[in-house]
Amino acid sequence: MILDNQRALVVFSGGQDSTTCLFWAKKHFKEVYALSFVYGQKHAHEVDLAEDIARGAGVHFDRMDVDFIARLGHNALTDSSMAMDETKPAGSPPNTFVPGRNLFFLSIAAVYARERGIRHLVTGVSQTDYSGYPDCRDSFARSLNVTLNLAMDEQFVLHTPLMWLDKCQTWALADELGVLDLVRNHTLTCYNGVVGDGCGHCPACTLRRKGLEAYLQQKAGNTTAHP
Numbered sequence: 001m002i003l004d005n006q007r008a009l010v011v012f013s014g015g016q017d018s019t020t021c022l023f024w025a026k027k028h029f030k031e032v033y034a035l036s037f038v039y040g041q042k043h044a045h046e047v048d049l050a051e052d053i054a055r056g057a058g059v060h061f062d063r064m065d066v067d068f069i070a071r072l073g074h075n076a077l078t079d080s081s082m083a084m085d086e087t088k089p090a091g092s093p094p095n096t097f098v099p100g101r102n103l104f105f106l107s108i109a110a111v112y113a114r115e116r117g118i119r120h121l122v123t124g125v126s127q128t129d130y131s132g133y134p135d136c137r138d139s140f141a142r143s144l145n146v147t148l149n150l151a152m153d154e155q156f157v158l159h160t161p162l163m164w165l166d167k168c169q170t171w172a173l174a175d176e177l178g179v180l181d182l183v184r185n186h187t188l189t190c191y192n193g194v195v196g197d198g199c200g201h202c203p204a205c206t207l208r209r210k211g212l213e214a215y216l217q218q219k220a221g222n223t224t225a226h227p
């Protein structure tokens with residue numbers, strides 16, 4: 001099958017990172033598709049928010065039901081009875097790690113893309129602020145890209161525009177793409193399900209806020225230096 005270079009599929013959760021990737025993809029490809037996953041996450045309304053963002057951005061949107069992921073094991077993102085780790089425990093990922101999540105998401109996304117003749121896949125994983133999740137690392141993304149190509153005898157290109165960016169640089173990218181306010185006010189990153197600036201104290205909010213403060217400070221500094 002000849003896959004098309006003009007279109008890209010973004011694995012899209014409606015959070016800060018994947019929303020930034022959605023607009024990155026809009027800049028680089030003629031036509032963009034967003035695919036969100038319902039995997040038994042506590043804050044399933046994130047998928048409705050993702051749909052609003054995608055429709056507002058004029059990209060194709062679809063959601064995929066993969067609730068088997070929550071039934072495979074226990075973690076604090078899908079199990080309401082489990083309190084999440086506020087800090088990363090030594091020697092293991094935090095209990096917000098959903099084993100296999102990116103493996104499943106990207107594999108399903110690749111099949112979905114192939115059936116529509118789409119070559120390019122985009123994911124917002126980052127090794128810089130990866131919170132101890134092994135499937136956010138560059139080695140995983142590269143290895144999976146090879147595996148997907150072998151599995152379907154295709155030439156997919158897996159893009160990871162945030163791989164080497166920290167949260168401050170991810171905010172800078174959102175600003176460069178003209179969507180800083182949209183990302184700040186309409187995305188959901190918070191583990192407690194609070195949109196925008198979030199609950200303020202969960203690990204995801206802390207990381208996001210520190211990055212934003214650093215970026216706004218840097219921007220203010222630049223403005224003062226170059227009036």
Ligand code: ZN
Nearest residue numbers: 190199202205
């Ligand atoms: Zn939070």
